[in-house]
Amino acid sequence: MDANQFRSAAHAAIEEIISYYATLATRPVLSPVSPGYLSAQLPPDAPVKGEAWPAIQADIEAKIMPGITHWQSPDFMAYFPAGTTFPSMLGELYSASLTGAAFNWQCSPAVTELETVVLDWLARMSGLPEAFLSRGAGGGVVHGSASEAVVTVMVCARDRYLREATRGLGAEAAEMEVGRLRGRLVALGSEGAHSSSVKAAKIAGTRWRSVPVCEEDDWAMRGRALEQVLRECEEQGLVPFYITATLGTTATCAVDNFAEIAAVLRAHPLIWVHVDAAYAGAALICPEYQHLSAPLAAFDSYNVNMHKWLLVNFDASCLFVRRRADLTATLSVTPSYLRNGFSATGLVTDYRDWQIPLGRRFRALKIWFVMRSYGVSGMQEVLRRHVRWGETFAGWVGGRPDLFALVARPAFALTVLRVRPGGEGEGEEVTRGNEVTQRVYDQVMREGKIFLTSSEVGRWCTIRVVSANPLAREENLRAAFEMLVRIAEEVLGVRGKGGDEKGVNGVNGVNGCLGTP
Numbered sequence: 001m002d003a004n005q006f007r008s009a010a011h012a013a014i015e016e017i018i019s020y021y022a023t024l025a026t027r028p029v030l031s032p033v034s035p036g037y038l039s040a041q042l043p044p045d046a047p048v049k050g051e052a053w054p055a056i057q058a059d060i061e062a063k064i065m066p067g068i069t070h071w072q073s074p075d076f077m078a079y080f081p082a083g084t085t086f087p088s089m090l091g092e093l094y095s096a097s098l099t100g101a102a103f104n105w106q107c108s109p110a111v112t113e114l115e116t117v118v119l120d121w122l123a124r125m126s127g128l129p130e131a132f133l134s135r136g137a138g139g140g141v142v143h144g145s146a147s148e149a150v151v152t153v154m155v156c157a158r159d160r161y162l163r164e165a166t167r168g169l170g171a172e173a174a175e176m177e178v179g180r181l182r183g184r185l186v187a188l189g190s191e192g193a194h195s196s197s198v199k200a201a202k203i204a205g206t207r208w209r210s211v212p213v214c215e216e217d218d219w220a221m222r223g224r225a226l227e228q229v230l231r232e233c234e235e236q237g238l239v240p241f242y243i244t245a246t247l248g249t250t251a252t253c254a255v256d257n258f259a260e261i262a263a264v265l266r267a268h269p270l271i272w273v274h275v276d277a278a279y280a281g282a283a284l285i286c287p288e289y290q291h292l293s294a295p296l297a298a299f300d301s302y303n304v305n306m307h308k309w310l311l312v313n314f315d316a317s318c319l320f321v322r323r324r325a326d327l328t329a330t331l332s333v334t335p336s337y338l339r340n341g342f343s344a345t346g347l348v349t350d351y352r353d354w355q356i357p358l359g360r361r362f363r364a365l366k367i368w369f370v371m372r373s374y375g376v377s378g379m380q381e382v383l384r385r386h387v388r389w390g391e392t393f394a395g396w397v398g399g400r401p402d403l404f405a406l407v408a409r410p411a412f413a414l415t416v417l418r419v420r421p422g423g424e425g426e427g428e429e430v431t432r433g434n435e436v437t438q439r440v441y442d443q444v445m446r447e448g449k450i451f452l453t454s455s456e457v458g459r460w461c462t463i464r465v466v467s468a469n470p471l472a473r474e475e476n477l478r479a480a481f482e483m484l485v486r487i488a489e490e491v492l493g494v495r496g497k498g499g500d501e502k503g504v505n506g507v508n509g510v511n512g513c514l515g516t517p
Contacts, residue, residue, distance in 0.1 A: 001053065001076040009053040016057065017089070021072070024471065025259070029075040030448045033067050041361045069451070074476040076469055078453040080250075080279040083470040084313035088372035091366025092313065101359035105348035106340050108362070112349055115142055115364035118371060119318055123285040125376055126281070127290035129297035134349075140320045141354040142363045146278035147196035149303040152356055152456065154187060154200040154242050157272030157300070159330040161241035164270050182206075188231055189244035190221035192254055194276060197244040205325070206241070209233060215458055219252045219408055223260025230268065242272045245299065247292060248280020251462070252416050254406035255280070258295035267297075272326075273299040278317070279342045280412040282382070283311035283387070286380050300326065309386075309413075309468050311370050311379060316363050319354075328353040363410040382470070389467040389474055396481050403488045407457050413468040418460050419488050433463035436491050450480045 001009065031063050041063050102111040108271075119140030123132050132138045145150045162181060166174040186207040189197045193210070201208040211229045213219045233240050243265070245256045258275075265271055275296055277282075281304030283289040296302050302320045306312040321327055332353040334343075342348050352358050371379070394410035407416045419440050421432040441454045441463050453464050463484070467477055474489045 005053065007055070012053070012057060016060065021471075024070060024073050025075075027065075027070055027073065028448055029070050029073040029451045031067050031069045032492055033447070038063065038067055050131050051190075054423045072469070072471055073451075074469055074472040075480070077466050077472070077477075077480060078451040078464070080308050080466060081468045081470070082307060082314050083309065083311055083468075084307075085370060085373075085470065086311045087313045087369040088366045093367040098362055098365075100362075102362060103352040103358045103360060104338065104340065104343055105162070106342050107238060109348075111360075111362045111364065113349060114362075115351065116140075116349060118367045119320070121371060122285075122304075122306070122318055122367075123320060125379075126284035127287070127293035128284075128320060129322075130508070131297060131322040132249075132302065138320065138322045139324050139349070141317055142360075142446050143303075143317040143319050143355060144315040145317050146194070146276060146303050146305055147199065148356065149195045149301075150194075150244065150274065150276065151203050151380065152319070152331070152354075153272065153301045154197075154204045154206075155276045155356075156203050156327050156330045157187075157242040157274070158185060158206060160326055161239075161270050161274065163329070170445070171467070173330055181239055184239045185241050186236060186296065187242040187244070188226070188229060188233075188237040188240055188431040190225075190246060190249070192219055192249035192251055193244045193246055194250050194278070194309075195483050197276070207238065209238075215256070215407075219249065219254035219259075219457065221256040223257060223264045226261060227264050230264070234260060240268065240271055242274070245273055245275050247275055247277035249254065250279075250410055251415045251444060251457050251464075253280055253411040254408065255292065255411075258292070258298070262295060262298035265426070272301070273428040275299050275302045278303060278305045279308045282306070282469075283383055283412055285310075285376065286383055297511040306367060306370075309383065311374060311382065312367055316367055321354075324354065329354065383413075383468075386468040389413065389472070389477055390415055392474065393465060393467055393477050393501060400485065402494070403485060403492070406433065407460050407462045415468060416455070416462050417463045417465070417484075418462050419491070420490065430459050434459075436488075437461045437463060439491050440484065440487050441474060443482060443491070447487075450476075450483060452480075 052297070069078060072084065074238060098108070100111070102109055104106050105112045113503060116134050116139065119142070120133050121142060134140070143152065159270065165181060166177045182205070186209050187197065187201040188209050188211060190211045191213050198208050209229055211221050211225050213221055213225070230240060233341065243261070245258060245261055247255050261273065265273065277284070281302070287498060300322055304317040304318050306318055307314040331414050343350050350362060350439050374382070380515050390410050390413035394406060394415045396408055397404045397415060401418060401420070402422070404417045405420050407418050418433055418436040421429060421436050438454070438461050444452055446452065455464055
């Protein structure tokens with residue numbers, strides 16, 4: 001493909017992408033294909049001779065699109081969003097054209113320096129403590145995912161603990177003590193912590209213990225529960241070295257009690273605390289959420305995924321640390337072929353020493369494009385709109401107590417609900433409620449018009465509805481609620497008993513009801 005062919009192909013690709021987004025709402029959100037659908041349509045070997053671009057492009061719609069679940073669809077309300085915007089796509093285009101491994105400053109100074117700048121911008125936008133900015137001992141780095149960030153900081157936490165626990169010992173004694181401690185190390189996190197923390201403990205070669213949470217505490221990790229687990233670890237001869245605290249758990253968007261956690265850990269200064277804010281941390285760019293930022297000063301690291309709710313496409317996971325030396329002490333390995341005068345001066349940042357991989361992409365470019373295109377106020381307005389819709393959806397759910405119950409307070413554009421079976425005692429209600437909730441969810445998925453996810457929260461089987469898709473509109477949420485009402489009434493056999501009086505929204509003739517302009 002020469003430059004003229006690229007120009008023609010690129011124009012055609014851009015037009016097709018624009019058309020895709022213009023028609024996205026008309027496409028089924030869930031892919032209808034069966035496993036193996038694509039291999040049956042493609043030859044077993046790569047083509048011997050090259051093909052013309054029009055033939056390749058035609059297969060996007062014919063072969064690829066049938067197997068795509070449309071995460072950008074306004075009917076995608078599952079998991080957490082993986083949003084994107086046109087400025088972000090342009091950033092990827094430029095990044096691909098400027099591609100390089102970019103493992104140190106010399107490889108492309110702009111790649112490193114722009115990353116430092118935009119992460120400082122994000123830290124200030126989010127009201128993060130000064131310790132997380134690059135001008136001090138800390139700073140930020142872009143990783144591929146929150147899971148990568150958790151593995152990175154847990155490995156560094158392990159090594160920091162072992163260094164500090166053996167400080168002052170002779171080399172042989174330190175080696176013996178490290179060997180003794182390694183088998184006793186245990187990482188902690190709440191029952192609501194993301195599974196990536198459990199996986200990270202496996203990778204780091206340590207044990208894992210969960211801290212119980214309960215409905216009375218809004219599913220948040222509290223100081224007294226943490227203190228109890230720390231005491232149990234001590235009784236079992238285990239050595240806690242790391243804790244994942246969460247700002248916005250996956251199941252309910254619960255926020256752990258940072259103040260209580262910090263108070264408990266004053267007696268355990270060697271434990272590394274990482275705050276996983278992969279989704280909900282985006283909200284910190286709005287001043288009304290920045291009361292959650294100040295307590296982070298007591299912790300070691302913090303992570304937020306811009307590729308979820310901050311209009312930047314995957315991957316753009318932003319990790320901030322209070323002391324970058326805690327990363328580089330473990331991750332810095334400099335063979336002769338990576339040595340250079342700039343790195344040797346100590347005046348530049350080599351982000352290869354802040355991550356597990358060596359090479360890295362120019363991800364800061366798309367972040368820069370989005371921040372400049374939307375501005376802070378534009379990004380804030382998008383998030384506030386999604387939060388309002390989430391509160392509206394939760395209001396509709398609360399307006400139909402004959403059908404639904406909220407399992408957690410609506411938070412960060414997430415609503416978590418269950419179906420109420422009605423009529424049974426408490427024990428029977430849990431069993432029957434979980435059964436009917438699962439049946440409602442299964443029917444929603446069979447119909448395939450919207451995509452939701454379910455989750456276990458405490459005793460309950462729940463349905464999660466996320467209103468933070470960049471292309472979603474309130475009418476999409478109204479349609480989703482209408483579907484849930486219809487299917488719940490069918491499953492419970494109560495059609496017309498609860499819905500006729502209040503209407504499908506559970507709202508008595510106020511603005512926002514279905515059918516109102």
